[in-house]
Amino acid sequence: MNTFSSKLIEEAVNEFSRLPGIGRRTALRLVLFLLKRPAAEVEKFSETFTRLRKNVKYCTECHNISEEEICGICSDGRRDNTQICVVEDIRDVIAIENTSQYRGVYHVLGGVISPVDGIGPGDLNVESLVRKVSLNGVKEIIMALGATMEGDTTIFYLYKKLKDFDVHISAIARGVSVGDDLEYADEITLGRSIVNRIPYENPLQNMKS
Amino acid sequence: MNTFSSKLIEEAVNEFSRLPGIGRRTALRLVLFLLKRPAAEVEKFSETFTRLRKNVKYCTECHNISEEEICGICSDGRRDNTQICVVEDIRDVIAIENTSQYRGVYHVLGGVISPVDGIGPGDLNVESLVRKVSLNGVKEIIMALGATMEGDTTIFYLYKKLKDFDVHISAIARGVSVGDDLEYADEITLGRSIVNRIPYENPLQNMKS
Numbered sequence: 001m002n003t004f005s006s007k008l009i010e011e012a013v014n015e016f017s018r019l020p021g022i023g024r025r026t027a028l029r030l031v032l033f034l035l036k037r038p039a040a041e042v043e044k045f046s047e048t049f050t051r052l053r054k055n056v057k058y059c060t061e062c063h064n065i066s067e068e069e070i071c072g073i074c075s076d077g078r079r080d081n082t083q084i085c086v087v088e089d090i091r092d093v094i095a096i097e098n099t100s101q102y103r104g105v106y107h108v109l110g111g112v113i114s115p116v117d118g119i120g121p122g123d124l125n126v127e128s129l130v131r132k133v134s135l136n137g138v139k140e141i142i143m144a145l146g147a148t149m150e151g152d153t154t155i156f157y158l159y160k161k162l163k164d165f166d167v168h169i170s171a172i173a174r175g176v177s178v179g180d181d182l183e184y185a186d187e188i189t190l191g192r193s194i195v196n197r198i199p200y201e202n203p204l205q206n207m208k209s
Numbered sequence: 210m211n212t213f214s215s216k217l218i219e220e221a222v223n224e225f226s227r228l229p230g231i232g233r234r235t236a237l238r239l240v241l242f243l244l245k246r247p248a249a250e251v252e253k254f255s256e257t258f259t260r261l262r263k264n265v266k267y268c269t270e271c272h273n274i275s276e277e278e279i280c281g282i283c284s285d286g287r288r289d290n291t292q293i294c295v296v297e298d299i300r301d302v303i304a305i306e307n308t309s310q311y312r313g314v315y316h317v318l319g320g321v322i323s324p325v326d327g328i329g330p331g332d333l334n335v336e337s338l339v340r341k342v343s344l345n346g347v348k349e350i351i352m353a354l355g356a357t358m359e360g361d362t363t364i365f366y367l368y369k370k371l372k373d374f375d376v377h378i379s380a381i382a383r384g385v386s387v388g389d390d391l392e393y394a395d396e397i398t399l400g401r402s403i404v405n406r407i408p409y410e411n412p413l414q415n416m417k418s
Contacts, residue, residue, distance in 0.1 A: 006274045009299075012261045015254050019239050028300060030228050034258055035265060035274075042262040045224050046255035049243055052221045053251040056244060065215045065244075090218075091237060 061132075063108040063125045065090050073097075073105055080104045082139040086129065086158065088112050088151075092144060104142070107132070112150040113157055121157055129158070133165050143171040147189075270341075272317040272334045274299050282306075282314055289313045291348040295338065295367065297321050297360070301353060313351070316341070321359040322366055330366055338367070342374050352380040356398075 009031060016027035034042050058064070059071035066072070073079060073093075083104030087093055093106050109124045132138060141162060145151035159169055175193035176185045185193070218240060225236035243251050267273065268280035275281070282288060282302075292313030296302055302315050318333045341347060350371060354360035368378055384402035385394045394402070 006265065006276050008261045008265055008276075009274055012257050015257045018254075020242050021235065021238070026230065028303075029230070031261070032298060032300065033229050034262060037262075039262050043259055045227075046257075046259040048221050048224045048255075050252055050255040052217045052240070053243060053246075053248050056215065056217055065218055067215050067217075089241060091241065094237075 062106045063110060063128070064093055064106060078103070082137055083142065084129075084132065084138055084140070085142045085144050087144050088146065096144065104140075109145075109154070112145055112148075112154040114150045124154075126158065126161065130161055133162055133167050138165075138167050140168045140170060143169070145171075147174050271315045272319060272337070273302055273315060287312070291346055292351065293338075293341065293347055293349070294351045294353050296353050297355065305353065313349075318354075318363070321354055321357075321363040323359045333363075335367065335370065339370055342371055342376050347374075347376050349377045349379060352378070354380075356383050 009028075012031045012034075013024055013027040016022055016030050017024045022030075034045065037045075057066050057068070059066040059069075059074055061070055061074040064071045064073065068075070074081070080103050084107050085096065085102060085104055086107045086109060087096070088109055088111060090108060093108065096102050096106075107125065107129050109126070109129075111119050111124050113119060113121055113124070129141075133141065141158075143155045143158065145154055155171060162169060173196060174189060175196065176182060176189060182190065218237075221240045221243075222233055222236040225231055225239050226233045231239075243254065246254075266275050266277070268275040268278070268283055270279055270283040273280045273282065277284070283290070289312050293316050294305065294311060294313055295316045295318060296305070297318055297320060299317060302317065305311050305315075316334070316338050318335070318338075320328050320333050322328060322330055322333070338350075342350065350367075352364045352367065354363055364380060371378060382405060383398060384405065385391060385398060391399065
């Protein structure tokens with residue numbers, strides 16, 4: 001994979017393989033695919049990303065990506081803006097929206113605290129969350145971060161920042177995935193799912209439909 | 210994965226997921242990655258592909274991608290230009306070059322015959338191969354196409370086109386991969402490897418070092 005007959009190819013392969021999860025072999029396949037497409041199509045392909053990067057806006061309320069100053073979720077009067085779900089990035093907003101189980105609003109952190117990757121609290125949208133909680137009548141903050149070391153660290157950091165305000169802080173349940181057999185769940189997940197067991201009388205107590 | 214909060218995101222996801230092997234979930238991951246990069250870097254990313262598509266040249270001899278009129282392999286005086294290795298695309302040239310086992314030149318077909326995909330002989334660089342064989346002192350054509358129905362069809366088509374010329378036609382060996390156990394080889398590969406067995410006295414007879 002070292003000898004390309006063209007510097008243009010080499011550069012294009014380099015650009016693609018800079019993307020996460022794309023190795024040089026895949027990158028070359030993508031480059032050859034683009035070469036076979038009409039020039040206008042490739043032009044449109046390229047232009048889309050420049051335009052995206054230049055014109056993308058972030059909601060001034062929740063930092064979600066948005067067409068307007070305020071995103072569609074924050075500006076939706078039917079959503080409960082006393083309930084804020086804290087997520088890592090826009091993918092989590094899409095994932096939670098797709099469950100149709102949540103009617104509050106979001107706060108996109110833009111990452112999680114990860115010393116290994118050099119990401120500290122200052123790189124995340126923390127101050128605006130604290131400000132929102134201190135000003136508005138926010139009743140509940142739901143921490144919906146990944147069940148990782150970094151996610152847990154970030155939750156703990158935010159907890160310390162928010163605990164003195166009059167706000168209920170919760171975290172999404174960790175447990176055995178729906179449809180999974182117990183024997184395949186890892187010990188920590190299974191352990192947590194026992195510790196955080198919920199009364200069977202009303203298993204939907206934390207859900208809105 | 211249906212609700213994006215931004216049309217720009219939606220468009221960018223669409224562009225990425227048009228690439229082979231990239232689904233909408235991966236596409237969104239790539240888009241979010243680009244959004245976090247500096248604008249200049251994204252500009253460079255985009256610009257690379259437009260420039261590639263506009264400026265790429267193909268070797269007039271072998272149809273390999275090239276910086277010049279004639280590619281580095283065809284113009285290399287130390288290569289044996291009486292021996293032509295017929296391949297599907299530039300990836301195969303790279304793969305064979307990396308073996309360091311071949312010192313002849315190449316002919317890049319630009320695909321294989323595939324009625325399902327609407328690719329006929331007219332879409333491939335066949336005429337220029339026939340012309341080369343009819344004019345030059347070409348001694349051997351080595352068919353190095355994939356061991357697929359399409360590859361075999363293409364080889365048979367080329368064989369019919371070339372058999373009346375004074376040229377030796379060969380095909381790369383199909384057989385059990387080096388390092389593989391016999392029990393894991395499929396029956397057809399194993400069968401071919403028996404039919405095409407080579408004398409043990411000189412197992413390297415078809416290789417150049």
